[in-house]
Amino acid sequence: MQHPPEPPRRLPAGTVQAVLVGLAVAVLGTWEVGFADIRTQMSDRDQILFVCAFAVAVASYRLRPSLALGLLWALAFLQVWNGVPLLLVELSVAVIAFGCGRYGSVATLVASAASVPAIGLLLVLTYGAGLELLEVPSANEAYYSALWAGSLRSLLTRVLLFGTALLIVPWLVGVLVRVLRREARTRAEQIETARERDQAEELAEVKEGQARLARDVHDVVGHSLAVILAQAESAQYLPDDDPARLKDTLATIATSARTSLQDVRHVLGATGDRPPSGGLDTLVEGVRASGHEVISTEIGEPRPLPPELATVAYRVLQEMLTNAIRHGRRDEPLHVERHWQDELRIEVSNVVDTAGVETVPIAARDVAPAPGNGLEGMRRRLESVGGRLDVRPRSGAGFPTFTVTAWLPTSAT
Template identity: 55%
Template sequence: MSTADPTLPAWQRWAPDVSGGVATFALGVVEVRGNVYADDRAAAYVIVLAVALGVGLSRALPAAALGAAWFAGTVQVTSGAGAMLVEVLLAVVAFGCARWGSAATVWLSGLSMPLGVLIAVLWLDSDLVYRALELAGVRLLAETAYRGGDWRLPASLLIFALLATPWLLGLALRFLDRARRSRDSQVVAEAERDQAEEIARLREDQARLARDVHDVVGHSLAVILAQAESAQYLPDTDPDAHSEALRRTMANIATSARTSLQDVRQVLSSPDGAPPTDGRHGDLDALVEGVRASGHEVVSTEVGTPRPLPPELEVVAFRVLQEMLTNAIRHGRRDEPVLVERHWEGELRLEVRNVIGEQTAHEQETRPIATVDAAELAAQAGAGHGLEGMRRRLEAVGGRLDVRRRDEPGGATFTATAWVPFRSGR
């Protein structure tokens, strides 16, 4: 497996390998031509060619380079050719196999070294070893071989060291490169994870902002619409009273619009979308009074002693009641009161009940008495930001939501109940 840059032209990728092979062949030819002891020059040239081929292929094709090295050794043993100094360059093949070869090539090259050394010391006689060692300049071993001493063990160790040292170096570089790639992959994975978390956070912030803007604008527009519609039913028997009532209605509309604009600005500037508050539970009363001002009759009941809520729970209670009242205005009958209950016992329980308008009741007259599906309710209540938004707000703090439609003798009713714990469950 070559490490050359794949974007380079083929001749540039192969140039270092070809240069190494050509240089090895040239050195081998010079050695053969200058070696007076070479009896079989044809076999020597074949060996030189095989060694040069192995050196040239050691980076791009390590397995083929290993085969060329074994071919050179086979020719040398079968022909009886003497050992040559150029064969030291087989260390390049050992390095290439360990550095760039496949797992099988690494194992085969590792096993080849002791096997090759064993064959060398068994098949080569002392004269051939003496000539090779003399050419290599290893005088001490040469004299030992010449005198018939025990030269095989030191010669074996020398040959093995010449092959094993570059092989181990290649293996070490291989593992270092693998560790570096692993670190790079880990860095990339961590960067992708951080990016995904950032995207998720931005999407959550976007969803929160959409819910808050929906709650504020949806509620205000519902109140404004109800006030505008109520103007149609003002009595016109007394022109002065009619004009005064119309002025009050327009003033209420302007106040609602101004309050909505302030709330939107506050939502866009606040990191948590908190509503503007003057007291902890007084804002819930303000929501109820705002619906009354729109012309809807509201019957509000409060059970227990109001308790202060942490800021995050105060926001949840405010937004949930706001959405409940918005749905009551939007889908309820104007001639029927909206029932609002607040229970402060154990946990804050908010309940809003209203009679469904004629059109809505007609559309759902075949529906059985059951808990309404949250996804369908969300689609009916503002593109996924209405009742589904309430449910998500409550679940985030350990609360819960129940929405039911019931067919009763006086007409179909719609009841939304929310439980807000006094302490956040996050």
């Protein structure tokens, strides 16, 4: 089995540029050694080696600025020790100064900053030694003192200009570029982080919309199927000689199915911000029409709810009635209460059917359903608008009962 060829490795950015600069320094330095009359204790071969080492230092300014700085100091001492005058190619020391400020580590940055005055001091001590500071002829002391002072001022001026032009300015430029690049990189990272956060928020909104759609479909289909099932089962006990009641039951089933289909279309049509027409009373009447006895009580002054709150109230009552039909006794009434105060309190209670296979308490069956379904779905709906849910089985005289109570605000905050 042949493996695909590995892609060619790319050189680090700026490597070719640094190598070309080093080669240029080596060529110019070799030419200068060969054609200039340089008085020094070093042989021509050693001078060429000196220039080549300097070219290596310059070529290392980007990838290894610490190496470049170390070579520069070693070459400076070698130059002073052998009395080599300043060469023209040494003007490229500005490249090393820039590289230390731009690409060097913190230690290299500090060392290069300290090297600027140190190199200036080295030049003063080296090339100022020939001024014969200690041998001032007494015959014309004033003349030679003035000559000495003028030569020292000239040397200090050249050293200052050399240090400023070739060391300080390039180093400062490198530090400035370093800071600007870092700020640009930080700004780019902040923009990327903000973009990722926006994408995560959009994805969360999409998932929340999908979960909300799943809850709506579950509530609509579950409630309608529970009502239709109750109506169909009640039709089994109708007398055979009463076709009129059978037709009424079938008509009620058709109406429930048609209403369910409209609700599903309503949900899938992304118009879930408004509840189906008819409101809460329609749900109660639909259960009553299925053959269940419903005792409905409304306390307080009803008031219109904002669309979002009306949708939550409708879906919560729909799920309450669905659970009551599914798990309650058919020969016992459902109790539905609505209390209008500062909050709307909706309460549905039913007698628990413990016969046959329905022996598991409803609380144990519905407290931990699939996400978005049952009691958990109601709880999430209510919490999304600042409401709350209470689920409580009760036992007393007769059969045990199960009560679900929901509170939700009557005005949007």
